[in-house]
Each structure stands twice: as C-alpha cells, then as structure tokens.
Amino acid sequence: MAEQKVELFARRLDHGIQKAVHSNSAAGTEKRYNVLGTDYSAPDDLRRLAGQIRQHSIEYLDTYLEQAEQSLKRQGAHVHFAVTAEDACRAVSDILKKAGAKKVVKSKSMISEEIYLNDHLGTMGIESVETDLGEYIIQIDGDHPSHIVKPIIHKNRRDIAKSFEREGLGDYNDDPETITRRARVFMRDKYLQADAGITGANFVSAESGRLVLVTNEGNSRFCLAAPKIHIALVGIEKVIPSDADLAVLLNLLGRSATGQQLTVYTEFINGPARTDRPSGPQEMHVIFVDNQRSQILASDCREILRCIRCGACLNVCPVYRQASGHAYRSVYPGPLGAVLSPLLAGKKFKELADLPKASSLCGACNEVCPVDIPIPDLLLRLRNRGHQEHAPSPGTPPMGAFAKLASSPLIWRFAMKSNKVMNLVPLEKLPLPYLQPWLKTRTLPAWRGGEFRSWMKSRHKK
Amino acid sequence: MQSANRPTDRTVQLMATCLCDAFFDDVARATVEVLEHVGCEVEFPENQTCCGQPAFNCGDWSASREVMRHTARVFDGSKPVIVPSGSCAAMLFHGAPLEFEKEKDLPTIQKLANRTWELADFLVNGLGIEKWSGRFPARIAFHRACHTRGTGSAEAALKLLESIEGLEVVPFGEAEQCCGFGGTFSVSFPHVSSSMGCLKLEHLTEMNPDFIVSGDMSCLMHLSGLAERGEKPVKTLHFAQILQTALHRHG
Amino acid sequence: MSTAREQIFSSVRAALTPLPERTPRPVFSKDVAEPKWLAAETDSLALFQKRAEATGTKCFTDMEACASWLRAQAVRVVYIPPPLTRLVALCSEFCEVTSEYSRARVNEIDAAFTPSAGAIAESGSIILSDGSTPDRLAALAPWHHIALVSRAEIHRTIADALAAMPADPNLIWVTGPSKTADVEGILIQGVHGPGAQACLIL
Ligand code: SF4
Numbered sequence: 001m002a003e004q005k006v007e008l009f010a011r012r013l014d015h016g017i018q019k020a021v022h023s024n025s026a027a028g029t030e031k032r033y034n035v036l037g038t039d040y041s042a043p044d045d046l047r048r049l050a051g052q053i054r055q056h057s058i059e060y061l062d063t064y065l066e067q068a069e070q071s072l073k074r075q076g077a078h079v080h081f082a083v084t085a086e087d088a089c090r091a092v093s094d095i096l097k098k099a100g101a102k103k104v105v106k107s108k109s110m111i112s113e114e115i116y117l118n119d120h121l122g123t124m125g126i127e128s129v130e131t132d133l134g135e136y137i138i139q140i141d142g143d144h145p146s147h148i149v150k151p152i153i154h155k156n157r158r159d160i161a162k163s164f165e166r167e168g169l170g171d172y173n174d175d176p177e178t179i180t181r182r183a184r185v186f187m188r189d190k191y192l193q194a195d196a197g198i199t200g201a202n203f204v205s206a207e208s209g210r211l212v213l214v215t216n217e218g219n220s221r222f223c224l225a226a227p228k229i230h231i232a233l234v235g236i237e238k239v240i241p242s243d244a245d246l247a248v249l250l251n252l253l254g255r256s257a258t259g260q261q262l263t264v265y266t267e268f269i270n271g272p273a274r275t276d277r278p279s280g281p282q283e284m285h286v287i288f289v290d291n292q293r294s295q296i297l298a299s300d301c302r303e304i305l306r307c308i309r310c311g312a313c314l315n316v317c318p319v320y321r322q323a324s325g326h327a328y329r330s331v332y333p334g335p336l337g338a339v340l341s342p343l344l345a346g347k348k349f350k351e352l353a354d355l356p357k358a359s360s361l362c363g364a365c366n367e368v369c370p371v372d373i374p375i376p377d378l379l380l381r382l383r384n385r386g387h388q389e390h391a392p393s394p395g396t397p398p399m400g401a402f403a404k405l406a407s408s409p410l411i412w413r414f415a416m417k418s419n420k421v422m423n424l425v426p427l428e429k430l431p432l433p434y435l436q437p438w439l440k441t442r443t444l445p446a447w448r449g450g451e452f453r454s455w456m457k458s459r460h461k462k
Numbered sequence: 463m464q465s466a467n468r469p470t471d472r473t474v475q476l477m478a479t480c481l482c483d484a485f486f487d488d489v490a491r492a493t494v495e496v497l498e499h500v501g502c503e504v505e506f507p508e509n510q511t512c513c514g515q516p517a518f519n520c521g522d523w524s525a526s527r528e529v530m531r532h533t534a535r536v537f538d539g540s541k542p543v544i545v546p547s548g549s550c551a552a553m554l555f556h557g558a559p560l561e562f563e564k565e566k567d568l569p570t571i572q573k574l575a576n577r578t579w580e581l582a583d584f585l586v587n588g589l590g591i592e593k594w595s596g597r598f599p600a601r602i603a604f605h606r607a608c609h610t611r612g613t614g615s616a617e618a619a620l621k622l623l624e625s626i627e628g629l630e631v632v633p634f635g636e637a638e639q640c641c642g643f644g645g646t647f648s649v650s651f652p653h654v655s656s657s658m659g660c661l662k663l664e665h666l667t668e669m670n671p672d673f674i675v676s677g678d679m680s681c682l683m684h685l686s687g688l689a690e691r692g693e694k695p696v697k698t699l700h701f702a703q704i705l706q707t708a709l710h711r712h713g
Numbered sequence: 714m715s716t717a718r719e720q721i722f723s724s725v726r727a728a729l730t731p732l733p734e735r736t737p738r739p740v741f742s743k744d745v746a747e748p749k750w751l752a753a754e755t756d757s758l759a760l761f762q763k764r765a766e767a768t769g770t771k772c773f774t775d776m777e778a779c780a781s782w783l784r785a786q787a788v789r790v791v792y793i794p795p796p797l798t799r800l801v802a803l804c805s806e807f808c809e810v811t812s813e814y815s816r817a818r819v820n821e822i823d824a825a826f827t828p829s830a831g832a833i834a835e836s837g838s839i840i841l842s843d844g845s846t847p848d849r850l851a852a853l854a855p856w857h858h859i860a861l862v863s864r865a866e867i868h869r870t871i872a873d874a875l876a877a878m879p880a881d882p883n884l885i886w887v888t889g890p891s892k893t894a895d896v897e898g899i900l901i902q903g904v905h906g907p908g909a910q911a912c913l914i915l
Pocket residue numbers: 256306307308309310311312313314336365368369370371372373
C-alpha cells in the first residue's frame with residue numbers, strides 16, 4: 001500500500017535529528033507556557049483579542065493596504081506591488097540593477113524564502129548573504145530551513161563545524177560560542193561592503209507607515225546601518241491598523257516564539273535617512289507581495305492570514321516533533337504549513353493536499369496560537385477540498401460504505417452483533433488493508449458488539 | 463464555543479458511541495449507572511449508530527453529513543444528549559456545524575449541537591455536582607483527551623475524580639500532548655501515530671499509576687493496544703467506570 | 714499606476730466583497746496586555762533596572778562604577794560623544810577615548826556610549842533613535858554598548874512607549890545583548906550586535 005509522504009519521511013528520519021527536534025520543540029513549548037502563565041491570568045483572552053485584531057486587519061485589507069501605501073510614501077519610501085513570486089524577485093533585482101548594486105545582505109524573512117529570492121539573485125550575478133546565523137548555515141549548506149524561527153533545529157554542532165571548515169571559516173571547531181564568533185567576524189565585512197540590505201517585516205502599521213522588525217541577533221539592524229539601500233519584502237497580509245495594536249501583538253509574539261517578553265531588538269522603520277537624520281539607507285523600497293494571499297483571502301481558510309509567524313504551533317505539534325520540518329516539503333512546516341503551503345501552491349494545490357492529513361487533529365496548535373487561528377478547522381476544510389478535488393490520499397479508507405452502514409440502523413445493529421465472530425478470527429491474517437497498519441503496533445480489544453444494547457433492553461423489561 | 467444555554471433536564475438521551483457499542487459495553491453501562499445515581503432517567507434511542515466523525519476527518523464531508531443527518535433524526539427533541547466521549551461530543555457540537563456550514567439544514571444540526579454534553583461536563587457544569595461519594599483507593603494518571611480542549615470537560619472530570627476518597631491523581635510531563643490516535647490518522651500514519659502514543663505512555667506511566675484514566679475510549683483503546691503490543695500492558699479505565707466503582711464501594 | 718497594484722487591490726476587493734459581515738475593529742484599553750505583576754510596581758526606575766538586569770542589560774547609576782566595569786573588561790578604545798567630559802576623564806585613565814565614531818575604526822572601537830531616546834520600564838528596554846544616536850553602527854558594532862538613559866525619559870509600559878514614538882526614520886528597542894540559540898538551542902550572546910549591553914542612568 002502506498003504511504004503518506006509525511007509518514008514516510010518521519011519513518012526514515014534520522015533518530016538523532018528526531019530527538020533534537022523533539023527536545024528543542026518541547027523546551028520551546030514549556031518556555032512559552034511558563035512566561036504566559038507568569039505574566040497573565042487570562043492569556044486566552046489576550047490571544048482572542050489579538051486574533052480579532054488580525055482578523056479585522058485582513059478583512060479590511062483593502063482599506064489598510066492603501067493607507068499603509070500612502071503613509072509609506074509620505075515618509076519617502078518607494079512602494080511596489082508584486083502579484084507573483086517571480087514578480088517579487090524581479091522587483092528586487094530591478095531596484096538593485098538600477099542602483100548598480102552587486103552585494104546584498106539579507107536579514108531573515110520567510111517571504112524571501114517563499115519566493116526563492118536568493119536563487120534568483122544568484123542567477124543575476126548578485127551576491128546575497130543571509131546574515132541570521134541559522135539562515136547563513138542553511139545557505140552555505142544549500143539546505144532548507146526546517147522551522148520558521150529556528151531554521152537549523154535539524155542540525156547539530158558537528159554538522160555546522162564541518163560546514164564552517166569547508167567554507168574556510170577556520171579549522172574544525174564545534175563549540176557553539178566559537179561558531180558564533182566566527183560568523184560575527186565574517187558578517188562584519190559583509191555588512192560593511194554591502195550595497196543593499198534586504199529585510200522582511202513582522203508588521204506594517206497602516207496609520208503610521210512604520211515597518212516593525214523583530215530579531216534577537218541584531219542582524220536586521222546591521223543590514224540597515226551600513227548599506228545605502230533598504231528593500232523590505234512584505235506579504236500584503238502583514239498590515240495592521242495602527243501602532244497601538246502592537247501593544248497586544250508584540251507582547252504575544254515574543255512570548256509565543258521564544259518565551260521572551262520582547263525579542264532583543266524591536267525595530268521601527270519609518271522611512272529612509274533624512275538630512276537631519278543622516279544615518280541609515282538613503283533609499284527605502286517596500287515591495288508588497290501577494291503571491292496567492294488574495295486568493296487565500298477569498299477562500300474559507302482566510303484565518304490563516306492572521307498568522308504572525310511565531311512558530312509556537314510547530315513547537316507544540318506532536319506530528320512536527322516526529323517528522324521535523326522537511327517532511328512538509330515547503331517553506332512553512334508544522335500546522336501552519338499544513339494549512340498555508342497547499343494554499344500558497346495555488347493551482348498546484350493537489351501536490352500538497354496530503355499535508356492537511358498529517359495531523360491527529362489534536363488542536364494543540366490552536367491552543368497555543370497567539371492569534372487563535374482555528375487550525376484544526378482549516379485542516380478539515382482543506383481535507384474536504386482535497387476529497388472533492390480527488391487529491392490522492394494513500395492510507396485513507398473510503399467512507400462511502402461506512403456512511404451507508406451508519407445511516408441504516410438495522411444493518412448497523414446486525415453488524416454490531418455479528419462482529420463478535422471477529423474474536424474467533426486471527427486478525428493478523430485478514431486481508432484488510434486498513435486493519436494491518438493498526439495491528440502492527442497495537443492490539444484490538446475484544447468485540448462485544450450489541451452487549452450494551454441487550455443490557456439496556458433487559459433493564460427496561462424489569 | 464458551546465452554547466451557554468444547553469438544557470439540563472434530568473431526562474436525558476444517551477449517545478453511547480460506536481466504540482462502546484462494539485467494544486466497551488462496560489463503559490456505556492457505567493455511564494448509565496452514574497447518570498441514574500444522580501437522578502437522571504436515561505433514554506437510549508435504539509437507532510443510533512455513529513457520530514460520523516471518521517468520514518468527517520477523512521475529508522468526505524458529504525458521507526459524514528449523511529450519517530449526521532441520521533443522528534439528528536434519531537436524537538430529535540429537546541432533552542440533553544449525553545456522550546461519554548469528548549471526541550464524539552465535539553463532533554456533535556463543533557464538527558457537525560462545521561460540515562453543515564453551507565447546508566440548508568444547518569439549523570437542525572445546530573439545535574442538536576446546542577443540546578449536546580460530554581458526560582463530565584454535564585455532571586459538573588450542567589447539574590452542578592461538585593463531589594462524588596464513595597471510595598476508590600488508587601493512584602491514577604488522567605489523560606485530558608484532545609477534543610475536550612477549550613471545553614470544561616477535563617476540569618470537570620478532575621474535580622469529581624479528586625473528590626473521591628482514596629483516589630490520587632498523579633502529575634506527568636507534556637500533558638498537552640496527544641495520544642496519537644486521531645481516528646483514521648492511526649492507520650494512515652501508523653509510524654507517527656505509534657511514536658506519539660509510545661511517548662504519551664512514557665509520560666503517563668512516569669509515576670507508576672495504577673490506572674490510566676480518560677474520558678475518551680478512543681485514546682484509551684489506542685494506548686492500551688500499544689502497551690499490550692509493546693508487552694508492557696497498562697490498566698485503563700474510563701472516568702465513568704471510576705465513578706461507578708466508587709459508588710459500589712461506598713460504605 | 715502599476716498594473717500589479719491594481720490587480721492586487723481588485724483581487725483583495727473581490728475577496729472581501731462577498732463577506733456577509735466583516736470583523737469589527739476591537740476596542741481595548743491601552744493596558745490590556747500589561748503583565749499581572751505590573752500594578753504592584755510603583756517606581757518606574759526601580760522596575761526598569763530590575764527588568765533590564767533580568768534580560769541581561771547591566772545598569773549603572775554612576776559614572777565611576779560604569780568606568781571601572783569597562784576597565785575590568787579590558788576595553789581598548791571607547792567612543793564617547795561630547796559633552797561627557799567627566800566620563801572622558803575617567804576612561805582616559807585606562808583606554809583610548811575617541812569622540813568621533815569613524816567607520817574606518819569599526820573593528821577597533823570595542824566600547825561605545827550613545828545617548829538613548831528613553832527606556833521602557835515594563836520590559837527593561839532601551840530606546841535608541843536616529844535623533845539620539847549619530848551613527849547606527851556606534852550602538853551596534855562595539856562589543857560593549859552603554860546607552861545613556863535619562864531618568865525622566867523612562868516610559869512605564871510598552872503601550873506608553875508606543876504612544877510616544879518619535880518620528881525618526883529608525884527607532885529601536887534594545888532588550889538585552891544580541892543573542893542566538895540557533896546552534897542546538899544553546900544561548901550565545903554577542904552574535905552581530907553587542908555581547909555586553911549596559912546602560913548608564915543619568
Ligand atoms: S499559526 Fe499561530 S502559532 Fe502557528 S506560527 Fe502562525 S501565529 Fe504562530
């Protein structure tokens with residue numbers, strides 16, 4: 001029998017990696033839980049409020065996006081729009097080409113992963129260096145992030161030390177501190193030589209036009225200190241009404257992502273350098289990227305656009321902990337990815353329609369989500385869509401016969417009673433494709449079909 | 463999430479669930495005895511089958527709706543519908559309205575949803591029972607079934623269990639984690655599902671409890687099936703069975 | 714007007730028009746996300762110091778203590794913007810003092826004082842703005858960074874700070890030293906920015 005792809009990946013996953021992903025994720029879940037518990041008596045109320053702020057933001061995206069555009073322009077930023085991933089890549093390289101820029105430093109941005117920006121810049125002969133430590137290691141390894149906040153959760157220090165040695169960053173040394181110092185020295189020169197800095201944005205305040213960026217390493221700040229051009233790639237859904245909403249969102253983002261009240265650096269960007277404020281890039285470009293988001297907004301899964309990319313749902317997810325991020329074959333893994341990735345795939349939905357199935361629907365993701373996204377409901381809606389579009393789903397039993405049986409009480413009762421015969425059959429020998437995967441690792445209890453019904457009846461006679 | 467004004471009459475309809483129908487008649491019986499002990503008259507609509515959750519979770523919503531329509535007909539009326547399973551209860555009050563969101567008969571389904579109670583939730587939050595009499599000298603680990611997240615069920619069950627003389631509820635790590643069952647997930651993702659279950663078992667047995675207890679037979683069936691295959695069998699009980707047994711050991 | 718812009722706006726509108734109703738903008742009070750322990754903290758300065766220390770920012774209230782810390786750290790070149798003459802005198806005793814932040818010396822200057830645009834007591838954050846910091850690099854590149862915080866500019870809460878943001882092109886809240894846990898989840902300080910973050914409260 002064909003296997004589910006996530007299942008297959010998980011089964012073949014290196015045991016050490018699985019253990020590392022599990023313990024790192026579990027530690028993240030615990031930190032989040034502790035800090036929210038220490039700080040709030042009703043964190044769920046706060047999550048619901050944040051959810052409403054984000055739901056409101058996306059349901060008035062027409063208004064806020066336009067307002068954000070105006071505010072940004074007022075401050076002297078150039079605003080661009082890109083419909084597709086290719087358009088977004090081209091917008092970036094056009095700006096760079098026009099300025100004659102050859103070297104770029106990048107701070108971590110999921111949307112740049114989503115549009116494969118580095119590959120594109122590479123083909124244009126532009127050097128683009130990822131400056132976040134984890135992302136840099138991903139880049140030199142030609143690998144992919146396996147977590148949206150902790151991109152190298154699947155690597156250990158020995159892997160990293162080998163990569164550094166290979167790249168000429170010193171002799172083999174797997175001490176995390178040494179690794180970090182070497183990256184510091186290497187990046188220094190890159191920052192100072194770069195013509196442009198590319199960032200994402202965690203939020204854009206429509207009212208003020210402020211771009212908000214959060215990091216712990218300080219790399220985004222560096223990308224905006226030395227280079228002369230700043231390009232921000234922003235998903236259109238990142239817009240929020242005003243700065244005041246950040247009081248709720250920032251307070252939840254840091255705590256949910258890393259158990260911090262605030263990340264180390266919370267940066268508010270309000271336009272390019274001015275004559276009275278000469279430090280920083282002289283040119284600022286904001287590229288608003290759609291890449292299927294407006295289609296998602298039109299779908300019955302629009303709630304996923306609330307996401308603030310904290311990674312809490314990945315950390316808590318038991319399937320993610322078993323399968324790790326690469327199992328999801330897309331930029332966004334875990335519960336978030338299981339919803340978002342098939343939707344971002346657009347016409348290629350079917351290729352990723354198996355992802356929403358990779359869930360026991362336990363709902364832990366919804367319970368930790370700072371913007372209260374009903375992820376299990378969205379997974380279910382996507383399963384229904386997959387079924388309607390006849391997406392392949394190995395291992396899923398057909399349900400037509402079950403529905404007939406469960407809607408015909410007489411046959412049902414007969415089936416229940418006669419099921420007892422199963423107790424006499426060696427189950428392992430039965431050619432039932434959906435029973436064997438169960439029996440391989442578990443036993444079944446004894447059939448007692450109809451016993452309760454008879455008991456109920458006998459009591460009523462008394 | 464659930465309606466605030468669910469009925470609390472003491473004449474109730476029992477939805478026994480297909481698992482109890484097929485395997486766990488003892489749990490269904492315990493449910494009846496527990497309800498009767500608190501003065502309920504329990505009706506058992508004979509034509510009941512299943513809540514339709516397997517098809518719902520598989521994405522075959524039209525098949526699931528067929529089953530749910532049948533269920534709504536069987537459980538017609540205005541009495542509380544009591545389900546000794548957080549999962550099947552959630553199917554009635556949350557899953558069904560979701561799969562009917564674009565259907566004309568949504569109001570019928572919503573009506574049933576608004577009458578549905580998970581057993582512990584009904585006892586504590588519906589009938590206002592705070593304490594359970596009787597004795598049950600044992601140490602138990604209580605697994606909060608996933609589909610009771612966001613409802614009052616787990617707290618309700620714990621409240622009653624902890625009030626029983628001699629009973630001790632032991633803590634364990636990663637309590638928010640799923641047992642790995644997930645319905646058809648357990649057969650289409652057997653490796654992931656079993657690994658999740660084994661981890662859950664490790665945590666649940668950390669303190670060597672006498673029993674693993676839950677409000678959902680599906681979780682318990684998965685866990686005990688895994689433990690037996692792994693040759694480290696565990697004893698499991700539905701919380702209604704503890705309430706029932708405690709009563710028998712009374713004085 | 715770019716067609717991409719129109720295309721995006723028209724598909725966003727097309728997506729939203731069929732909604733039977735739209736989620737209203739929630740009304741919430743400014744203090745809704747304040748931690749429950751905040752109400753008991755009446756002294757903003759004391760709270761700032763407590764929170765700053767908890768997140769790894771050293772707090773000094775007098776110049777001598779700050780200077781002797783830098784001396785103990787074996788700092789070689791410190792940038793001190795004018796007019797902090799007393800500090801210059803103190804630091805000159807053990808290291809080179811420069812009053813100009815030159816990018817040519819980015820890797821030599823291993824400590825820098827820069828004026829802040831205030832602080833946030835609730836989170837122990839230092840606020841840096843382009844108006845207060847002459848060169849963004851000065852507050853970022855040296856291993857030791859000491860922000861000069863004026864007592865009068867300490868905001869009590871995050872919400873207060875958000876409501877009073879200056880219109881500088883760049884504003885940054887710094888909550889502790891630069892850090893990463895990318896390698897095996899092990900916390901390392903001083904990735905790109907300062908490995909030792911401090912503030913001198915004046
Ligand atoms: S879906 Fe929610 S929990 Fe998951 S990354 Fe997004 S905001 Fe965080």
